[in-house]
Amino acid sequence: MSNIRLVPAGDAVRAGMNPSAYVTAEAHRAGTPNEKEAGHLTSADEAFTVGIWSADPYAEWVTDHAGYEYTFVLEGQVTLTGEDGAAHTFVAGEAFTIEPGWTGEYRVDEPLLKHFVFYAPEKD
Template sequence: MISFENFGDLHGLDIGAFAPKPTSIEGDQQEAAIVLWSSPDGRMETGVWECTPGRFTADRSDNAEICHLLSGRVTLHNGDGSAREIGAGEMFVLPLGWRGEWTIHEQTRKIYTMVAGGV
């Protein structure tokens, strides 16, 4: 038998206290997150993350990330100079090896799944 977890409405889920975003390069960004599930081998993790407006760097050299924005609006700046705006209700993937920057235009909450490289 396969069991499952139901976390209910993730829009209002308490994800804990906000703290300064370590990779922030613009704005006084604060972030909070909660892990909802992780695989027994630690190679996959799903959770909810929220961040205040500003800009930060991101490096997916060791894992890929699948994201679904629950609220907010961001622009992803790829390492090649291209950019894409993404809003609430949209889903996207940051593939293994992606590097770039996020601009958070308004407080943003996402569901994420991280998958370690080599899976």
């Protein structure tokens, strides 16, 4: 077993991040995400991932979220608006979860840096 100290935020964590592309062209609504990530831990079957992710302000429409996600916001602000129109905004120091099947708008209001844990169980 390996133990890795996770850097909370700032320049040190950003130095180890690489470009990523989770936001699809179909889902993208506005802005330019300029996504970056650093993976900390991934299970052998790639169903479970822990990492850090950043994005510039943008908006996307998520349809049928693929898994369970826990997010802790390190910097910035993000707003999730479900299909029912209920909006929830999260800022640095706050956390949220998303369950499989969630559909709605994921909007980064201010440059975002987050720790995340994602689990996508196999679908039958």
